[in-house]
Amino acid sequence: MTTTPSPSDPADAPSVASATSAPPPQVTVLPLTGLGEVREGADLAALLAGALAPLAPREGDVLCVSTKIVSKALGLRVSSEERDAAIERIAVRTVARRLHTRVVTSVVQIPSGPVMAAAGVDGSNAPDGPLLLPEDPDACARELREGLVARLGVSIGVVLTDTSSRIWRVGVSDIALGAAGVTSLEDLRGGVDADGRPLSVTVRNLADELAAAADLVKGKASGIPAALVRGVPGATGVDVPARELSRTGADDWFRRPSLESVWAALGLAPEQEPIARMSPEPAEERIARALEVAALPRPGAPPFLSRAAAVRDRSGSTHIVVERADASATALADAATLAERVRTALGAESLGEELPQVPVLIVPDPEEDPR
Amino acid sequence: MTTTPSPSDPADAPSVASATSAPPPQVTVLPLTGLGEVREGADLAALLAGALAPLAPREGDVLCVSTKIVSKALGLRVSSEERDAAIERIAVRTVARRLHTRVVTSVVQIPSGPVMAAAGVDGSNAPDGPLLLPEDPDACARELREGLVARLGVSIGVVLTDTSSRIWRVGVSDIALGAAGVTSLEDLRGGVDADGRPLSVTVRNLADELAAAADLVKGKASGIPAALVRGVPGATGVDVPARELSRTGADDWFRRPSLESVWAALGLAPEQEPIARMSPEPAEERIARALEVAALPRPGAPPFLSRAAAVRDRSGSTHIVVERADASATALADAATLAERVRTALGAESLGEELPQVPVLIVPDPEEDPR
Structure with a gap:
């Protein structure tokens, strides 16, 4: 007697069933x-x-x-x-x-x-x-x-x-x-x-x-x-x-694009947001936009007393100068706040395409203030 | 003679061609x-x-x-x-x-x-x-x-x-x-x-x-x-x-999720970033995370002298107090910088699901400093 299962052998049933079932x-x-x-x-x-x-x-x-x-x-x-x-x-x-x-x-x-x-x-x-x-x-x-x-x-x-x-x-x-x-x-x-x-x-x-x-x-x-x-x-x-x-x-982890997420976190209302271009934007334009965004006060906050401006030095690299409005503590806090907003807004502009380093300085430097 | 075009009429050719062309x-x-x-x-x-x-x-x-x-x-x-x-x-x-x-x-x-x-x-x-x-x-x-x-x-x-x-x-x-x-x-x-x-x-x-x-x-x-x-x-x-x-x-407008975009703009390196949860996160946890993120200095910057802490008042609402380290101008600039970082980090936490208003105060208030 052979050990090969006959077609009627129960052991063979599954493959028979699969062979006769509907095609996939x-x-x-x-x-x-x-x-x-x-x-x-x-x-x-x-x-x-x-x-x-x-x-x-x-x-x-x-x-x-x-x-x-x-x-x-x-x-x-x-x-x-x-x-x-x-x-x-x-x-x-x-x-x-x-x-x-x-x-x-x-x-x-x-x-x-x-x-x-x-x-x-x-x-x-x-x-x-x-x-x-x-x-x-x-x-x-x-x-x-x-x-x-x-x-x-x-x-x-x-x-x-x-x-x-x-x-x-x-x-x-x-x-x-x-x-x-x-x-x-x-x-x-x-x-x-x-x-x-x-x-x-x-x-x-x-x-x-x-x-x-x-x-x-x-x-x-x-x-x-x-x-x-x-x-x-x-x-x-x-x-x-x-x-x-x-x-x-x-x-939704991606409520806004990277740039707009940062602008929103800086307190800009949607209608205050600049409109970025779809095409690549030169570094200079992005730095200017960061200054513009940073200078917008948060809702309910007074306008900034200080001014932030981009300065290009002889080597061609750019830094930002935030000028204190006067010698008061209020003006210093105002300048420090604006300077940090500029750093964050510059960080946002670097997310898509890295910007060169742009140092942000407060003048006069508070480190040199008399105590 | 009838005006109906015969099948061989050239004017009829396009529709004949379309009728005999392959099915869509x-x-x-x-x-x-x-x-x-x-x-x-x-x-x-x-x-x-x-x-x-x-x-x-x-x-x-x-x-x-x-x-x-x-x-x-x-x-x-x-x-x-x-x-x-x-x-x-x-x-x-x-x-x-x-x-x-x-x-x-x-x-x-x-x-x-x-x-x-x-x-x-x-x-x-x-x-x-x-x-x-x-x-x-x-x-x-x-x-x-x-x-x-x-x-x-x-x-x-x-x-x-x-x-x-x-x-x-x-x-x-x-x-x-x-x-x-x-x-x-x-x-x-x-x-x-x-x-x-x-x-x-x-x-x-x-x-x-x-x-x-x-x-x-x-x-x-x-x-x-x-x-x-x-x-x-x-x-x-x-x-x-x-x-x-x-x-x-x-x-790519969406390089990072909204939260991580803001953290990156605040200068956090990827390995410094907290790991958010997929499930909804209570407001308290998100406020604590904002404080943690804000307190991380940017690359190359010294650690903050000031401390930021969440304070819950009697009505149950929370505000943040940023304490100046001393009476110096440096300490004030440091506190103002940290306070603004806290505001931005709180803004990031509000992008997915709105946080209640969390005021951020510097103490002592620079407005009350002697000139």
Whole structure:
């Protein structure tokens, strides 16, 4: 008798089961075509249901829709002249402002959570004026999903996408701005990896990955504003709104850029902050800005009595002189305070690109004062 | 004679051409199965070529591979005891350190550009000890691609992926760490959108979107470390290494978290910085930390003569008293400097979560000094 197990041998069952089980999932991203231009007042659910029909939507599919066409259908437009005022009105808080050639871009947190350049207000693909993002993209996704499920009779998920730049990464990619019926966060906590070891990486942002995958067929210039993602296991298992994808408040270690963080700690109000340039800034300009920032008194404090000025010596290197207003103790404390603010503001200017050493001196030197 | 153009009418040609042209592209993400455990010294190109064969790779396909299996094949392992030292050695610079329960996580920039928690050193899916990332993932991708193209005879692109958390977003997703033969950045500058308007969003990070799409079938716990992405137009047109996807240096507005940015501007060396907690920190602790940070002299400066201390008054609110060491001008300048540093450090502690007002007073008050 041979020891080779026969196909019916129970010891062989697991591999037989695995051989006959379904093949591993394959994901397909299908572009929605024939939508045409979406006009204000359009019934987006009806339009999308029509465009979806040829793709025979299935339970578990996720429809990713550029938020832009939701804005178009809702008529969320401003005139080009109202654009900047609209951005200011929408912003929950300003994270950064930067000057590029002669245009200032505001990076702000929008009401639904994400931090977006120009509050997501976009002029491309919008010939009738800039489009605003809907204030509650999750609600829009929910409404759209209800309309689609009612028309199609299958339970699909909906993700509203938008294009976003990311800190530390070059080039934009799509993220999820709104979601309904989608496992936006896949919780792997308590799970184990393929080797049975506890997973150290615990929560996957599935909605952003779906948005990125959809962008592979939507593209920026293709005129295809929606795509159906099919075959992602568990994509519609738990309903997690996209609002939960934003890290805000005390959990956000990067509330402001490095420069603006220091300015805020020096007591500047957002409207007092200088606007840095996107392009590299010469050392001289950065030193001048540090002096300007340092000289702004904290809220409630009187203006400085002392003056701080940059002095270039013969060797070409720069130092800062803080001049005491008079011989009083008050004037000395004032000068010492201003000098330390200048040092901190210079430190801020060195965070992105190191400045040369810039000594800060109080004159007359308090070390030489009579006791 | 009818005015309806016949099919051969030249005026009709464009729509005929469009009707008979290929359907819009559909993207497919195909998991690679049957790879088995990758061991040190394994010929990864041979293994992957074998697993790819059933998928019949085509020109323009992009193979996304978890960098982890590259590290496994290269034997880039350390023992668990060497893990922290390895992270310190790998780091180009430390962006942040945070305490969670009793474990400190270092977020650092790695040599290939990205900012990663624990320098990308990972213990999950690595039973034989933590795995390090390869130092030059683009070179690994290039070598792997050459091996695959030689074996398969078709020109496919290769992306090495890794899991990364992102500022402002909850949950991890995959990014491109290395790339070869892939249009990692798709330059739309000079392009126009579907309405013929200039595109304001100009460079798309295609490699990160490919990595995210691949993760939809790879997952974290599935044991599928590679996926083939098929059908993305232009995905392999221009060879852009993943190194170009990292925004570093002066272009990076977010060099350090808000708190650490201020500490650096106050002159603290990285090794002097306290380690903040990931969980919310009570106001009292943050005030104590501000005092500690402020009291550290700048490099080259003498230790402070004055002492700063928190005083809680009867109403329960806190103020800071900075005591002058003696009646000299030097001691007054010293106290004023320390007081201003305390204000700035308190400002830093307010960036994430607002602190109550904490007045900072110099005693004796210089306003009352005899002239």
